Amino acid sequence: MTAQVFTGGDILTMTEERYPEALAIRDGIIIAVGALADCRASVGSGAEVIDLGGRVLMPGFIDAHCHPLMLGQSxxxxxxxxxxxxxxxxxxxxxxxxxxxxxxxxxxxxxxxxxxxxxxxxxxxxxxxxxxxxxxxxxxxxxxxxxxxxxxxxxxxxxxxxxxxxxxxxxxxxxxxxxxxxxxxxxxxxxxxxxGGVKITNHGPNFHIPDAQSELLDALDLAQDIFLAKGVTTVLDAQVSRREMSVWLAARDLGRLRLRTGMLVLSSLLDEVLALGLNSTLGDDQLAFLGIKCYADGSLTSYNANISADYAFDPCHHGHVYHSDSELKDLIGRAHAVGLQVGIHAQGDAAIRSTLDAIQQAQSMFPRSDVRHRVEHCGLPGDEEIARMADLGVFAVNQSQHHFLYGKAVARAVGAGGDRYNPLGSLHRAGVEVALSSDAPVSMPDPLATVFAAVTRASVEGGVVGDLSESITVEQALWAHTMGGARSMHREAKVGSLAPGKFADLITLDQNPLKVAVAEIPFIQARVLG
Ligand SMILES: [Zn+2]
Incomplete structure (x- = not known):
């Protein structure tokens, strides 16, 4: 048995417990959080006491939407x-x-x-x-x-x-x-x-480019190095085809899986998933099938998101949709009917509306109180869509670095309202649960850069993207990249905060993001413990 007690630095628990004095772990599980004496008592006198030396202790970040294999390959x-x-x-x-x-x-x-x-x-x-x-x-x-x-x-x-x-x-x-x-x-x-390669027809963009299994395993190693270097300990692979599944399984079997990983299987495989009777999650705390991913529209950064207004650069252009409304209802409805969570890529207000129509219909036929369907990205929802997401308990899984990198270009392409890209402030005020993520490789895994973008709405081109009322606080952003991510994956009982019984997926930061100037946040160094 190995037990350790951490003390001597700010401890960010992501729970009600504000800056406890210490945290005790044993065999990779958090045993106690609170006064140093109590923590020591909880794990016995043989425990090693580790002085944080002023570093900040917090739960590992959760990247609730990314593509690790594609990151490594790219x-x-x-x-x-x-x-x-x-x-x-x-x-x-x-x-x-x-x-x-x-x-x-x-x-x-x-x-x-x-x-x-x-x-x-x-x-x-x-x-x-x-x-x-x-x-x-x-x-x-x-x-x-x-x-x-x-x-x-x-x-x-x-x-x-x-x-x-x-x-x-x-x-x-x-x-x-x-x-x-x-x-x-x-x-x-x-x-x-x-x-012979993976074919997904109109179920999404196909980036499942074949390569030798050994090359793909090396690519996944490379990606895991990058996530861990930035303090990410849990990821969700947001588009799993047979290519990703076989590489994740091989990595696990070879002892090369170092991130806790959840998988959303692409809707091109929905028939196979249902035929197998996969009506719930499958796997363990290290690697698990969590549900289905499907696509409503194209991407906002390519100006192909499905918006109801005319794009500024072309009055005839409203973006692409992958499915008709009835197809989308069928896909989401069949997954929901058996109890599966669905993450739906939807960027434009029109695509988000179609997605919510499908979820609403599915819920009216098979009411499920805590299924937590997710709108992936959720770049340009209107007020009506935001209110409906709150009503339906739908999560927004958002990527703030995207507006930092491409927000001004998107605003120019969309025209009026385009600078409301990623309206985190409105989502929060409406009570929509938000998870922050990278969508790597679209933006690199870098939770603190994501927090900075969510808080400042800064643009790489200079200035701010839209209105600061669409920003959130540092505390809200940190929560969205830990507990928000965990909740979006139904993993909050195991990861996302520092509380007894949870995994000791611990990281340290060299500065406290709640205490430094916001401009310093992207430069804070994270380190995964253990
Ligand atoms: Zn993605």
């Missing part, structure tokens, strides 16, 4: 994020440079550009990527993961030409003359995984 691709690539010209140069390091014919893959933060203020196209290479496939994925640009060779290998019709839930972009530009959005990305 880190081996060319980094085309705005910090690295200010223009299409620079992108072409960088990609061509990578080509020089690869064997002949091997594909060049890049990730992370955003059209609003490229000097040209447009997407790259196949002609741009033909400048990188014409003798090997080239693909660059949009930061949202909802779209890709490919060179002409890859477009041909994917079997796409000017006559290929748009698939349900997706768009093959064409120029004024009707020629495919090389840009593929949403369900059209299903072509990228090739023969």
């Amino acid at each position: 880190l081996t691709w060319v980094d085309c994020s705005p910090d690295q690539v200010p223009s299409i010209e620079a992108m072409v140069k960088l990609l061509a440079g990578r080509g020089g390091t690869l064997r002949a014919g091997a594909p060049i893959w890049g990730y992370g550009y955003h059209q609003g933060r490229l000097a040209e203020r447009r997407h790259p196209n196949r002609q741009d990527l033909d400048l990188v290479a014409t003798d090997r496939p080239v693909m660059v994925m949009h930061t949202s993961g909802h779209g890709i640009v490919v060179n002409t060779l890859m477009l041909q290998r994917m079997g796409v030409d000017d006559a290929t019709p748009d698939p349900d839930g997706g768009v093959i972009e064409r120029d004024a003359a009707g020629h495919a530009t090389g840009l593929l959005w949403d369900a059209a990305t299903d072509l990228i995984t090739g023969e």
Whole structure:
């Protein structure tokens, strides 16, 4: 038995208990929180007493929506994020440079550009990527993961030409003359995984790119290193296909799973899940199936979220939906009917409305009091949608770093009301439960940067995104990244706060985010204990 008592620093419990003097653990479980003498007594005199030396002790952060395998995989691709690539010209140069390091014919893959933060203020196209290479496939994925640009060779290998019709839930972009530009959005990305790869049709963007299992396991190791370095101890993989499931299981079996992991299986597999009788969660405290993920609309950062108003840049554009309203009702309804939690990607107000209509119908047929369906992202809900979410007990699983990185670009594209992106203040005032997360690799796992963005609504372009009434306090943001995340995963009895009986998933911070200037918060260093 190993017992330890921590004292000598601020302890943030995320419960009613304010700054207790000490915390005692034994064999990875929290035994007592409170006065030092009581904590010592609770674990016996043999316990090791650890002086925090002024560091802050708190529960590990929970990232309630992320894509760890995709994060690890994308880190081996060319980094085309705005910090690295200010223009299409620079992108072409960088990609061509990578080509020089690869064997002949091997594909060049890049990730992370955003059209609003490229000097040209447009997407790259196949002609741009033909400048990188014409003798090997080239693909660059949009930061949202909802779209890709490919060179002409890859477009041909994917079997796409000017006559290929748009698939349900997706768009093959064409120029004024009707020629495919090389840009593929949403369900059209299903072509990228090739023969034998994971196919998800119109159930989401397909980023389930095949690779050798050993490579994928290495990618997952890399991603876990990054989460742990930022103080994240529990994650939710928000889009699990057979690729993710097999890698998570292999990591567990090989002793390489270091994060507590929940999984939402993509709705393309709903029939199989129901056929198996998976009517509830399955797994253990380390790795568990939690429910179903489905998609209502496209991404907001690609300006394809389904909004009811006209986008400012195109009065005919209202975004993409993956399913008709009746299909969405069917998917959510069938999962709900057997008791499964559903996380629904919905960004625009129109998509959120369709999602809530589906949840409301499902609840009226099969009332379930604590199922905690989740709107993933929830970027631009209107007041009516926010009130309905509160009524229906629907969680908002939000990513504040997205408005920090892309909020001003989104506001320009959406027009009036677009700067209300991520209205955390309104969600809180209405009583909607919020979990904060990264959606990594869309933004990197960095809970304290997320807290900073939620509190300040700051933009990387300078200034503030919209109105400060849509911000939340540091305390609320920390809660949303710990207990909020735990509750959104039905895991609050085990993780998310420091209370007796819970796992001792402990981290320390070198400064207390509740006591430093807000501008200092992103620079606080986190460290996972044990
Ligand atoms: Zn996501």
